[in-house]
Amino acid sequence: MYKSVLPVFLLICIPAAVFSQAVYRAGTLPQLNVNIKISDNLKLNNKLESRQIFSEKEEEQQARNRFRYERADLTMILTRKLSAANTLGGGYLIRLEEGRFAHRLIQQFNNVTNHEYARIAHRIVTDETFRRDSAVQVRLRYRIGFEKALNGVNIDPKEFYAKLNNEYLGIYEDKSADLEIRALLALGYNATDNNRIEMGFEYRVNEFNKSVQSQQYWLAVSWFISI
Amino acid sequence: MIPIKNYLYPLLILLAASMWIPCHAQKKYEREYAIRQSAVPEKAVEFVRSVFKKEKIHWYGEESLKETTIEAKLKSGGKHYSIEFDKSGEIQDVELLSRFSRIDAETRETIHKKLEKEFTKYKVVKTQIQYKGSKSDLKKAMQSDKVPDDVEIHYELILNAVRKKAMNYFEVLCNQKGSVISIHEVVQRNSDNLIY
Numbered sequence: 001m002y003k004s005v006l007p008v009f010l011l012i013c014i015p016a017a018v019f020s021q022a023v024y025r026a027g028t029l030p031q032l033n034v035n036i037k038i039s040d041n042l043k044l045n046n047k048l049e050s051r052q053i054f055s056e057k058e059e060e061q062q063a064r065n066r067f068r069y070e071r072a073d074l075t076m077i078l079t080r081k082l083s084a085a086n087t088l089g090g091g092y093l094i095r096l097e098e099g100r101f102a103h104r105l106i107q108q109f110n111n112v113t114n115h116e117y118a119r120i121a122h123r124i125v126t127d128e129t130f131r132r133d134s135a136v137q138v139r140l141r142y143r144i145g146f147e148k149a150l151n152g153v154n155i156d157p158k159e160f161y162a163k164l165n166n167e168y169l170g171i172y173e174d175k176s177a178d179l180e181i182r183a184l185l186a187l188g189y190n191a192t193d194n195n196r197i198e199m200g201f202e203y204r205v206n207e208f209n210k211s212v213q214s215q216q217y218w219l220a221v222s223w224f225i226s227i
Numbered sequence: 228m229i230p231i232k233n234y235l236y237p238l239l240i241l242l243a244a245s246m247w248i249p250c251h252a253q254k255k256y257e258r259e260y261a262i263r264q265s266a267v268p269e270k271a272v273e274f275v276r277s278v279f280k281k282e283k284i285h286w287y288g289e290e291s292l293k294e295t296t297i298e299a300k301l302k303s304g305g306k307h308y309s310i311e312f313d314k315s316g317e318i319q320d321v322e323l324l325s326r327f328s329r330i331d332a333e334t335r336e337t338i339h340k341k342l343e344k345e346f347t348k349y350k351v352v353k354t355q356i357q358y359k360g361s362k363s364d365l366k367k368a369m370q371s372d373k374v375p376d377d378v379e380i381h382y383e384l385i386l387n388a389v390r391k392k393a394m395n396y397f398e399v400l401c402n403q404k405g406s407v408i409s410i411h412e413v414v415q416r417n418s419d420n421l422i423y
Contacts, residue, residue, distance in 0.1 A: 031401070033419060033420075033423055034341045035419045035423075040393055041394060042339075043419075043423075045419065045423045055318075077329060078423065079422065081308055081394050082394075083386045083387055083389075083394050084388070084394055084395050084396045084415065085387060087422060090420075092415065110421075110422045112418045112421050112422065114416075116307075119416070119421065121417065121418065121421035121422065123421075123422065127281075136296070146423060147420075151260050151261050152259045152261045152287055153259060153261055153269075153287065153300075154416065155416060156259065156260070157258070159260075163421075188420070193416065193417045196417070196420055198420060211314045213276040213422045222420065224417075224419050226419060
């Protein structure tokens with residue numbers, strides 16, 4: 001399994017390093033997730049995520065290869081179990097970017113099913129972002145995720161696993177619509193069922209409403225703790 | 228610009244601190260892992276190969292607090308089989324993936340009546356037919372559609388259900404007549420990394 005995952009990962013990573021004339025951003029995307037069980041059917045997710053840029057290029061500008069701390073997000077989502085497979089959640093995000101705050105309301109539905117050799121997750125999210133002096137941005141997101149143990153059928157403690165996410169975001173802001181597509185390929189380690197870490201490559205492309213699309217290449221590191 | 232150490236150091240401290248978080252959520256110890264055929268007792272391999280000559284077999288070891296078992300999983304003629312052995316290679320049972328609708332109507336009706344008493348709401352999401360018996364009878368059961376009379380038949384059902392306000396998956400074992408033998412809550416794997 002390791003032998004098959006590595007070439008796929010490299011195939012995605014190598015072209016990412018060869019930046020052409022496109023508008024792009026490349027950097028790291030660390031994420032800390034702390035999940036608190038409130039009751040049998042209620043859970044509170046607290047997520048701290050930040051973005052650091054190491055290389056970027058704006059349209060008709062030279063590429064800049066230097067470190068820049070772009071932004072930090074703090075999200076809190078309360079989810080309620082609807083059944084063994086489905087959850088419904090709502091939450092709030094606050095973002096600090098270039099000294100200014102943005103506020104986002106989030107509504108989400110999830111479906112996670114266990115299959116013979118993998119787990120498949122569907123996530124539907126709607127969110128509304130509010131910034132001072134800007135129109136409200138509304139997004140409709142759909143994400144499909146696959147997770148597979150690299151040894152055996154289930155992901156047991158002290159085992160590695162592979163994760164693949166593919167997300168589509170419809171974005172509407174100030175009478176203009178855009179699309180963003182994201183893909184993540186990650187290697188995860190399940191230290192215990194309450195402590196997981198994932199590292200992978202995430203690719204994002206958006207600004208389909210412009211002549212040149214904006215591309216993003218992230219080294220994503222996510223840490224999930226449940227208490 | 229915020230210096231890198233401002234967020235990196237607290238993150239590293241949190242990472243180190245997490246190693247001390249005890250794992251109380253694990254309700255039972257059970258671990259399964261893929262194993263090579265060369266690590267499987269010869270009589271288990273011989274038994275499976277005597278029935279399934281060409282099929283690709285996946286071997287797994289399963290450790291629990293009680294015992295260690297070995298399982299062969301394979302697909303043949305459109306059917307999914309799980310054949311379980313003890314660690315010496317003696318056959319324990321054979322499980323065949325099926326559909327709830329394939330169980331005869333009378334037994335299905337009995338099962339429904341029992342489940343309605345036990346659960347507020349339920350949906351059968353997986354059905355396996357379990358065969359227990361002698362080596363030769365189990366072999367015959369797998370080789371033909373006719374199951375020998377001496378083979379004990381059980382139905383193992385996985386339900387997406389609500390029981391005493393708990394929403395979870397449950398494993399229900401029923402006998403051939405549809406009586407419920409046991410109900411176990413399935414320990415669900417953490418899916419936070421797929422939800423958020």
